[in-house]
Amino acid sequence: MLSIGDFAKHAGLSVRMLRHYDQLGLLTPHAVDPVTGYRSYSATQFPRVNRLVALKDLGFALDQVGRILDGGVGAEELRGMLRLREAQLAEQITADQQRLTGVAARLRAIEREGTMSEHEFLIKPLPAGSLAQVRDRVESMEEIGPMVGSLFERLGELMGAAGLRPAGPATASYTPLEAGGVDISVGWPTSAGSATAASGGLELVDLPAVEQALTLVHHGPMDDIGAAWQALETEVERRGLATSGPGRELYLETPFQDPTGWVTELQQPVA
Template sequence: MFGIGDFARLGLVSVRMLRHYDAIGLLRPAHVDPFTGHRSYQAAQLARLNRIVAIKDLGFTLEQVSAILDEKVSTEELHGMVRLRRAQLEAQISADLARLRGVESRLRTIETEGHLRTAEVVLKKVSPIRVAELGARAAGYVAEDIGPVIKPLFAELCRRVEAAGIRIAGPGIAYYRAEDDGSVMAHACLPVNVDVGSYDFLVHDLPGMEMAATVIHHGPMEAAGATFQALAHWIEENGYRSLDLAREISLHCPADLAEWVTEMQIEVTGA
């Protein structure tokens, strides 16, 4: 038998924690001295303590821990719970990192406000173009919502176009449409020179733009907000009005995202 202090040391927990576990019936001492109230534990109880701590650290409440232990969870089941929790934590970490990148991008947008040079904006006519296209829904316009949707969409579209034996005839084009429920439909397009036919992707003609305000963005798309907002300021300051058509043309997409080159296009009218 071990006193509560020794048992806490052996189990790598605090005495206070053991007292709390006793109070809620999660881990009762093997013996309590009726005169002094001193608690004593058996070495065999370390097995239950280990399970309590492991399950609690997976994010379960103590009430849930108690219910799980009552079901006599096996070691293999505990490993399965760890694997599931690891996947959940990795997803959360990924989401948090994406959110942090979004904050950093927003700060860069704030820092660069007003620094876009007029000469960087080019007004031009954009011709219609035939494309292969796939679409998917994103939760919103923020980078952490768009990125995980549009990137796999382009990868899948490339796979399908190549499987159909079709040659890609130009750089990728992305555009987005807001839905009534607040979500966004992301569209990935690849220029092709084929007739409209029966494929496992859409083949159609993207409409042209009589006049588009365009600017080149250098770097990852997560940081493109500053470029798009600067372009919006230019459009307004020069007396133009934007129409409901904007596109991103992927001119250069190497492995290093810092070297990406993307042309931003916003259809405009009237000077």
């Protein structure tokens, strides 16, 4: 037999919580001393307490937990429920982390308001070229970051299967759609022309030359790329120019382990 303190320690709970479960009839002590009132527990009760805590962590109310426990729940069924909940929690953590990163980027942009811009703008032509690309669509701007990474993975696989090699820095462009959402395309320059066969969603396109584009070079992580685009579009307006096509991002340097070392050129065609 185990004292309430020892059972609580091995069950990963507090003594107070064990007493609470006892009051609710969810986990009754194996024995109670009639004189002292001391509760004692048996090691055979560990399976029940493990299921109790697991079900509570799955989001079930304690009255629901009691009904499920009394009705019997097998280890395999509980394992499946836990795996599902684990996946849901992981997805929620990822989404919350993305929102937190976005909030931090917005705060940095707000803090820079009214200060002298650190960006250097340059108007230059963009040359024509051939591009191997894949595309997809997202419903909101928050989905762009994760989507871009998966698109580049797909692009690399498809280019390898087609025997194509990158012939320059990677690029991405984003086109807002009238019906909502954003069309994303990512690509690598390639020496192959558009007549080369492509499959599996791989597109081979010939990019026309752009007479002039307003550009800036962004140094640092992609978390702050939104503020850089705002600065570029503000400069377009300040110069009395008009955009004449979707903007592009050209990834000049992308050290995998160091997001702060990224160098990205933003290119906005203008007229």
